[in-house]
Structure formats: C-alpha cells, structure tokens
Amino acid sequence: MEIKDFILAPIFFLLFTVLGILYLEIFCRDKPYRKIFIPALWLKMLASITYGLIYKFYYGFGDTLTYFKDGSYIFNKLLTDWNTGWTLMTTPARTYNLQTIESFEQMMYDGSTTAFVVTKIVAVFSFFTFNSYFATSLLFSFLSFTGLWALYTSLVDIYPKLKWQFAFAVFLIPSVTFWGSGIMKDTVTIGCIGWFFYGFYHLFIKKDKLFIPIILLCISAYLILLTKMYIIAAFIPAMFIWFLLHHYKQITEWQAKAILNISLLIAVPFFAWYFSDKLVNTGNIILKAFISEAVGFHNWHTFLDEKFGGSGYNLGTIEFTPIGILKKAPASINVALFRPYLFEVKNIVMLISSFESTAILLFTLFVWLRVGIIKSFIYILRNPLLISFMIFTLIFAFIVGFTSYNFGALVRYKIPCLPFFIAVLFILLHEGKQGKLLKVN
Numbered sequence: 037m038e039i040k041d042f043i044l045a046p047i048f049f050l051l052f053t054v055l056g057i058l059y060l061e062i063f064c065r066d067k068p069y070r071k072i073f074i075p076a077l078w079l080k081m082l083a084s085i086t087y088g089l090i091y092k093f094y095y096g097f098g099d100t101l102t103y104f105k106d107g108s109y110i111f112n113k114l115l116t117d118w119n120t121g122w123t124l125m126t127t128p129a130r131t132y133n134l135q136t137i138e139s140f141e142q143m144m145y146d147g148s149t150t151a152f153v154v155t156k157i158v159a160v161f162s163f164f165t166f167n168s169y170f171a172t173s174l175l176f177s178f179l180s181f182t183g184l185w186a187l188y189t190s191l192v193d194i195y196p197k198l199k200w201q202f203a204f205a206v207f208l209i210p211s212v213t214f215w216g217s218g219i220m221k222d223t224v225t226i227g228c229i230g231w232f233f234y235g236f237y238h239l240f241i242k243k244d245k246l247f248i249p250i251i252l253l254c255i256s257a258y259l260i261l262l263t264k265m266y267i268i269a270a271f272i273p274a275m276f277i278w279f280l281l282h283h284y285k286q287i288t289e290w291q292a293k294a295i296l297n298i299s300l301l302i303a304v305p306f307f308a309w310y311f312s313d314k315l316v317n318t319g320n321i322i323l324k325a326f327i328s329e330a331v332g333f334h335n336w337h338t339f340l341d342e343k344f345g346g347s348g349y350n351l352g353t354i355e356f357t358p359i360g361i362l363k364k365a366p367a368s369i370n371v372a373l374f375r376p377y378l379f380e381v382k383n384i385v386m387l388i389s390s391f392e393s394t395a396i397l398l399f400t401l402f403v404w405l406r407v408g409i410i411k412s413f414i415y416i417l418r419n420p421l422l423i424s425f426m427i428f429t430l431i432f433a434f435i436v437g438f439t440s441y442n443f444g445a446l447v448r449y450k451i452p453c454l455p456f457f458i459a460v461l462f463i464l465l466h467e468g469k470q471g472k473l474l475k476v477n
Contacts, residue, residue, distance in 0.1 A: 038168070038169075040166060040168050041168050041169060041170045041171070043175065044165065044166060044168040045168070045170040045171060046083065047171075047357050048165065048170075048171045048174045048175065048359070049081055049174060052077065052081065052174065052178045053074065053077065053078070055075055055178075056074055056077050058075070059073075060073055060074075060334055067197060069188075069189070069192055069195075069199045069203070070145065072188075072199070072203050072207075073185065076181070076184075076203065076207040077178070077181055077187070077205075079176035079179045079207065079208075079213060080169060080177050080178075080180070080184075080207070080213065080217055081174055081177050081178065081181075082219075082312055083177065083213045083214050083217040084170075084173045084174055084176065084177035084217040084218055084401075085173070085174070085216035086214070087100065087173070087214060087215075088100065088169060088170055088173050088216055088218060089196045090218075091218070092169075092272035099151075099220060100173075100219045100220055101169075102216045103151070103154045103158055103219045103220070104142045104158055104169050104173075104219055105143075105144070105171060106143040106144055106152075106155040106158070107154075107155045107157070107158025107159045107161075107162060107172075107285055108155070108158070108159075108162060108167055109126050109139070109142055109143055110139075110143075110155065110156065110158075110159035110254070111159045111162040111163070112167075113139060116158065119135070120135055120136065121159075122141060122157075123135055123136055124136060124139055125156055125159065126154070128149060129149045129151075129152035138301040143155070150221060150261075150262065150263050150264065151221070152221065153259075153262045153263050154220070154221055154263065155223075155225070157176075158172060158219060161175050161176070166368055169219075171217050172219060173218055174283030175220065176219050176220075176223045176224070177216075177217040177218070177223065179227055180216060180217065180223045180224065180226055180227030180230075181227070182230075183226070183228055183229065183230030183231040183256070184206050184207065184226065184227060184230045185229075185230070185232075186230045186231050186233070186252075187206055187229070187230035187233050187236035187455065188202055188203065188206045188230075189234070189332060190209070190234050190237045190238075191205075191206070191459060193196040193237075193242070194237075194421065195463060195466075197466070198462055198463065198466055201459075201466070202459060202462065204228075204273045204458070204462075205454075205455045205459045205462060206455045206459075207470075209454050209455065209458065210388070210392055211389065211447050211448075211449075211450075211451055211454065212226065212451045212454055212455060213449065215448045215451055216451055220448075221263045221264060222448050222451060224259055224260075224263055225259075225260050225264050225267055225452060226261055226451060226452055228255075228256035228257075228259045228260045229256070229260070229267065229271065229452055231252045231255070231256040232252070232256040232257060232260070232271065232275075233252070233275075234249070234252060234423035235248075235249035235250070235251075235252035235253040235256065236249070236253060236275050236279075236321050239253065240275075240279050241278070241282055242278070247364065257272075261437070266432075266435050267452055269431075269435075270428055270431040270432040270435060270453075271428055271432075273427065273431070273451075274424040274425070274428035275424060275428075275433070277423060277424050277427060278420050278421060278423070278424035281420035281423060281424075281469075282420045282421075285420065290399070295392065305423060309337040316398075324473055332417075347376070347382050347385065347442060347443040348441055348442050348443070349375070349376070349380075349441060349442070349443060350373060350441060351367050351368065351371070351438065352364075352367075361438070363437075364438060365434050367436030367437070368433065368434045368435075368438040369430055369434050369437055370437070371437040371446070372378060372432075372434070372436050372437035372440075372446065372450045373393070373396060373400075373429075373433050373437075373441070373457065374393050374394075374396060374397040374400075374451070375390075375393055376389060376390045376443045377390065377393075377394070378390050380443075385443075385447070386443050386444070389443060389447045391450060393405060394456075396457075397457070399458075399461060400461060403464050403468075406465060406466030406468060407464050407465060407467075408468070410470060412464050412468070414465075415464055415467055416464070417467070419438060419463075421463075422460055422463060422464075425457070425459060425460045426457075426458040426460060428453060428456055429453045429456055429457040429460070430448075432452060432453040433450065433453055433457075434461045436449040436450050437450075
C-alpha cells in the first residue's frame with residue numbers, strides 16, 4: 037500500500053459521498069427511500085476497501101491485484117509510449133506482434149479476453165485515480181453501486197411498499213456486497229445487470245423514457261458480453277418473457293386475446309419446423325461450448341481439491357447429453373442457492389458462505405411455510421415479473437452450479453441471481469400476507 041493510497045482513498049471516499057448527496061438533492065428530494073442511499077453507498081465503498089486490504093495484506097496475491105498490476109502497466113505505457121499503449125487498449129488479448137509481444141509478456145492476464153477487459157478498464161480509470169489501487173477500487177465500487185441503485189429504484193417503483201425489503205435484497209446480501217465491490221469482473225457485471233434492468237423496465241414496461249434506457253441497455257449488455265457472456269444468456273430470455281407476458285396481460289378484450297392465442301398456436305409450431313435445422317445446429321454449438329467449459333472447470337477444480345484439500349464439490353456421475361445434463365439441474369440449482377451446508381465447511385471462506393446459504397435456505401422455507409407452497413407457485417405464475425425473476429434465477433443457478441465445482445469460486449459466480457431471488461421471496465411473503473397480488477407487471 038503506497039502513501040498515495042492513504043491520501044487518495046479518503047479523498048475519493050469523500051468525493052463519491054458528496055456526489056451522492058448532490059444526486060439526492062437534485063433527483064430524490066421527495067423520495068421516501070432517499071435515506072437508504074448514503075448508508076448503502078458507504079457500505080459498498082467500505083466493502084471495496086476491505087476487499088483490497090484482505091487481498092493485499094492477508095493473501096498477498098489475487099485476481100484483483102493482478103488486474104491492477106496489468107492495468108497499471110498499460111496506463112504507464114500510454115504515458116510513456118502512446119502508440120504501444122493505444123495498441124494494447126484497442127486489440128484483443130494475446131494479439132502478438134513486434135510492437136506488443138514484449139508488453140504481453142509482462143502481463144499475467146494477456147491471454148484471457150474477459151480478464152483483459154477489466155485490465156483495460158483499470159488503465160482508463162487510472163487517469164482519474166492517479167494510478168492508486170484503492171482509489172481505483174473505490175471508483176469500481178461507486179460505478180457498480182449506481183447500477184445497483186438503478187435496480188433498487190426500479191423495484192421500488194413497481195412495489196413502493198417494499199423499499200426496506202428490496203434494500204436488503206440489493207445492498208445487504210454479504211456475498212453480493214463483498215465480492216461485487218473490488219477490482220473484479222463481478223463488480224462490473226453486477227452493476228451492469230442493475231443498469232440493464234433499469235433500462236429495460238423504463239423502455240419496454242413503463243415506457244416513460246426512450247433515449248437514456250437505450251444507451252444503458254447497449255452499454256451494459258456490451259460490457260456483460262465482454263466479461264461474462266453467460267449472464268446475458270440467462271438474463272435476456274427472462275426479460276423478454278417479462279415483456280411478452282406483461283403486454284399480454286394488458287389486453288383486456290377477449291376477442292383480441294383469442295386471435296392472439298390462435299395466431300401463436302399456428303405461428304410457433306410453424307417457425308419451429310421451418311427453422312428446425314438452424315435451431316438444432318445452434319443448440320448443438322451452445323451445448324458443445326457449455327460442455328467444454330464445464331469439463332474444464334470440473335477437471336481443474338477437482339484437481340485443486342484433491343491436491344490441496346480445497347472447497348470442491350461434485351454432482352456425481354454426469355452423462356454429457358442434453359438429458360443427462362438436465363438431470364443434474366435440481367442438484368445444480370440447489371448447490372448454487374443453498375450450499376455449502378454447515379457440515380460441508382472446510383475453511384473460513386466456506387464457513388462464511390455457509391452461514392449465508394443456510395440463511396437463504398431457511399428464509400426460503402419460511403416463505404413457503406408462511407405463504408404455502410401451492411400459493412407461492414400460483415402467485416409466481418400469475419405475475420410476469422416474478423416469472424422472469426425465477427427464470428433468470430433458475431437458469432443462472434443451474435449454469436454456475438453445474439460448472440463451478442468449487443465453493444470458493446461459486447460464492448462469486450452466483451451473486452448476480454441472489455438479489456432477484458431474495459426479491460421474489462420478499463414479494464411472495466408480502467403478497468401472501470395481503471392474500472392477493474398487489475400489483476402485476
């Protein structure tokens with residue numbers, strides 16, 4: 037930790053606090069949830085500092101430090117050798133030529149396209165943070181927080197009575213706050229998910245804004261595609277289903293609904309038949325890529341677990357066929373949302389993760405018992421928003437639970453779906469108390 041970190045970290049902490057206060061005075065003067073903003077922002081930034089301190093002084097290494105080191109290298113190149121630095125900024129990872137080969141040999145993450153994106157972001161941010169690790173980390177967390185705040189305000193706009201419950205779901209889940217606050221891909225993606233949801237909601241559901249949501253959708257989707265494509269693969273279908281079901285429910289005339297239903301019954305099978313070859317080919321490509329990624333993670337994390345006694349898990353024997361993979365869906369979803377169990381704990385990180393997963397399991401059971409399992413499913417099936425949240429949660433949990441094979445990695449991978457799943461539970465609990473759906477979107 038350099039002297040400039042001691043100087044700049046408090047300055048940037050204060051700067052972002054002042055920016056937050058100005059935002060509240062300009063845009064949220066009369067909002068009932070304005071008092072949540074500053075504590076949530078402080079928590080996010082403190083998590084960012086804590087994250088950096090742990091990896092700098094306890095572990096002494098980690099992805100976050102490597103991202104900063106590589107980003108600092110590009111930043112210094114931009115200052116001392118603009119042509120080479122600009123080439124590094126504008127070319128994909130491991131694009132070797134006479135101009136860049138020496139530079140790539142100096143960087144750890146030159147071969148990973150997704151990691152190289154974060155490295156480039158660090159290089160850009162360093163112009164504003166004077167190449168300070170903690171100032172850069174605070175900038176990552178602040179921008180990520182803006183996305184989470186956009187998600188939160190959108191949810192409160194839909195369910196105004198649940199502002200405190202949504203505050204917990206978005207800002208107070210420990211793993212989401214901690215793992216989504218450092219110089220990491222997770223910090224970028226969790227913020228972008230929030231901005232994507234905000235843009236989608238205001239453009240396609242509420243339809244009260246146009247230009248800004250389109251910009252937010254494009255930028256957030258692009259950054260997620262560059263860093264963690266599988267998040268978009270799970271999130272966009274869920275949002276599309278929300279859009280379709282929401283507008284379907286807005287049709288009040290039974291004649292119009294009948295015509296639409298008949299049209300869909302004819303059109304869907306026809307298009308499925310007409311494009312069957314392309315659909316099969318695309319499905320095979322996606323399946324092969326998914327299997328390849330999963331096998332790579334399985335082999336690597338199993339090796340680490342056997343050699344170093346890490347926090348690995350497995351799903352038993354897997355047949356890598358569509359049916360064989362689907363058979364593992366329940367176990368994969370369970371491991372992502374509710375494991376590790378307390379009796380599976382092998383180290384301190386697993387213990388902390390286990391406390392959280394156990395709390396989520398108990399809260400889920402509480403909601404089911406309080407509302408009723410059958411009523412919970414009825415509420416979900418009658419509410420397009422809840423359907424979309426559950427589709428995203430289940431698809432995403434399946435993907436990360438099936439591929440990870442390591443609880444230490446899984447605790448980071450699963451954070452994008454947790455705010456949506458917890459939000460569903462709070463909505464079900466509240467609507468169960470009311471005995472009816474409060475609002476359907």
